[in-house]
Amino acid sequence: MNSQIRIVLVEPSHPGNIGGAARAMKTMGLSKLSLVRPKRFPDPQADWRAAGALDIILDAEVHETLQSAVASCVLVAATSARGRHIPWPVLESADFASLVHKKYGFSDPIGIVFGREDSGLTNDELNLCNLQVRIPASNAYGSLNLAMSVQVIAYDLFRIGMDPDSEHDVWDRNLATHRAVESFYEHLESVLTAIDFYDPDNPREAMTRIRRLFSRIELDETEVQILRGILTHMENAMN
Amino acid sequence: MNSQIRIVLVEPSHPGNIGGAARAMKTMGLSKLSLVRPKRFPDPQADWRAAGALDIILDAEVHETLQSAVASCVLVAATSARGRHIPWPVLESADFASLVHKKYGFSDPIGIVFGREDSGLTNDELNLCNLQVRIPASNAYGSLNLAMSVQVIAYDLFRIGMDPDSEHDVWDRNLATHRAVESFYEHLESVLTAIDFYDPDNPREAMTRIRRLFSRIELDETEVQILRGILTHMENAMN
Numbered sequence: 001m002n003s004q005i006r007i008v009l010v011e012p013s014h015p016g017n018i019g020g021a022a023r024a025m026k027t028m029g030l031s032k033l034s035l036v037r038p039k040r041f042p043d044p045q046a047d048w049r050a051a052g053a054l055d056i057i058l059d060a061e062v063h064e065t066l067q068s069a070v071a072s073c074v075l076v077a078a079t080s081a082r083g084r085h086i087p088w089p090v091l092e093s094a095d096f097a098s099l100v101h102k103k104y105g106f107s108d109p110i111g112i113v114f115g116r117e118d119s120g121l122t123n124d125e126l127n128l129c130n131l132q133v134r135i136p137a138s139n140a141y142g143s144l145n146l147a148m149s150v151q152v153i154a155y156d157l158f159r160i161g162m163d164p165d166s167e168h169d170v171w172d173r174n175l176a177t178h179r180a181v182e183s184f185y186e187h188l189e190s191v192l193t194a195i196d197f198y199d200p201d202n203p204r205e206a207m208t209r210i211r212r213l214f215s216r217i218e219l220d221e222t223e224v225q226i227l228r229g230i231l232t233h234m235e236n237a238m239n
Numbered sequence: 240m241n242s243q244i245r246i247v248l249v250e251p252s253h254p255g256n257i258g259g260a261a262r263a264m265k266t267m268g269l270s271k272l273s274l275v276r277p278k279r280f281p282d283p284q285a286d287w288r289a290a291g292a293l294d295i296i297l298d299a300e301v302h303e304t305l306q307s308a309v310a311s312c313v314l315v316a317a318t319s320a321r322g323r324h325i326p327w328p329v330l331e332s333a334d335f336a337s338l339v340h341k342k343y344g345f346s347d348p349i350g351i352v353f354g355r356e357d358s359g360l361t362n363d364e365l366n367l368c369n370l371q372v373r374i375p376a377s378n379a380y381g382s383l384n385l386a387m388s389v390q391v392i393a394y395d396l397f398r399i400g401m402d403p404d405s406e407h408d409v410w411d412r413n414l415a416t417h418r419a420v421e422s423f424y425e426h427l428e429s430v431l432t433a434i435d436f437y438d439p440d441n442p443r444e445a446m447t448r449i450r451r452l453f454s455r456i457e458l459d460e461t462e463v464q465i466l467r468g469i470l471t472h473m474e475n476a477m478n
Contacts, residue, residue, distance in 0.1 A: 024387055029377040052380050094398065136398050138268040141291050148263055151387045152394050159375050
């Protein structure tokens with residue numbers, strides 16, 4: 001069982017979908033389920049739909065915020081059909097599975113975030129993610145049920161992870177966690193405000209574009225330390 | 240929408256799964272749903288779970304037998320995790336999708352048969368199919384929900400059908416329908432009985448092995464005519 005890949009459901013309305021997602025996960029060897037403000041949980045309907053995956057329901061974490069659910073992750077992917085004002089990098093499900101396998105070898109914590117059944121993810125939630133994952137679907141009707149989306153993405157991860165021909169990249173540093181990168185953004189925003197580059201009362205698109213820039217890099221721990229060091233030196237220089 | 244690929248559910252117990260399967264189909268551009276002796280249908284639970292795919296529920300065919308549901312198909316695939324006494328050819332879902340695309344170009348009627356939620360397909364039902372399709376899944380818990388299985392197989396068909404690099408085979412004859420091949424088997428069985436090769440009261444494995452042999456070939460119309468011609472000549476020779 002893979003406990004490095006976390007399936008994160010944001011505000012699921014129907015407990016049946018939580019159970020369906022748990023069952024889908026277990027069939028594809030995933031065990032770590034996190035729920036952000038579920039409407040009804042625990043719930044007998046979730047247990048019933050989970051069938052033989054009740055252990056995943058019982059082990060599920062419940063979080064108040066998406067930030068805390070993905071804090072330890074080195075990569076956070078959003079599954080959302082919604083377009084964005086500022087487009088984010090988008091990978092198809094199979095290509096995402098290849099990336100996860102090639103770059104992370106299923107050994108680093110990765111979050112895959114699924115939005116609400118009716119309204120998906122908010123822009124603020126999408127901004128917390130490094131990339132978007134898309135399931136190829138019919139143009140006429142592309143609306144997959146929540147648990148079905150979990151099944152397809154988990155299937156691609158399982159299918160591609162099994163492939164003995166696929167190879168891992170090698171990297172010389174640990175990747176930075178989501179929490180570490182968020183702390184860097186906070187630090188950066190404070191410095192940008194101090195130097196009058198950025199007005200928190202009238203932010204426009206600046207921080208969104210900055211997030212998009214850095215989230216594409218997948219920073220390692222040393223790089224975050226370097227960036228933080230630069231910010232600290234700027235602060236010291238101003239005082 | 241593709242109406243050549245028929246999704247056939249044999250004796251589904253839960254109407255929710257019929258609705259879930261319909262929705263899964265429509266997201267992947269499939270429209271043709273056949274139900275063999277559904278326990279509860281029509282049913283509001285099926286309509287609810289179908290969401291925006293209610294048209295597929297309304298157009299669904301209901302059949303008394305699996306034979307009639309797949310009568311016009313040139314290829315019938317069974318999805319069943321169950322092992323068999325005499326093993327049949329097994330393809331993984333993605334390889335099955337490649338075969339369908341390469342060989343049939345999504346233009347010939349193809350049946351994909353899903354068994355009962357609890358007990359799958361019987362041996363007699365499996366014997367009606369040319370091949371088995373398997374969804375790669377965890378050894379620890381490989382039990383996908385019925386509608387989830389439809390989603391994964393439909394996803395692979397959609398995903399691989401979209402690939403502009405994939406090519407079709409060319410064939411000079413129409414493929415024989417399931418009905419035509421079944422008539423050949425009946426004819427053959429009658430001749431084999433007449434020549435004392437085969438005892439219908441003590442069939443052992445003979446017809447199963449003969450079915451497995453011919454179902455691997457995917458006979459075309461001319462080939463079925465030739466085989467039937469041979470049988471007729473044998474009958475004439477005996478009289």
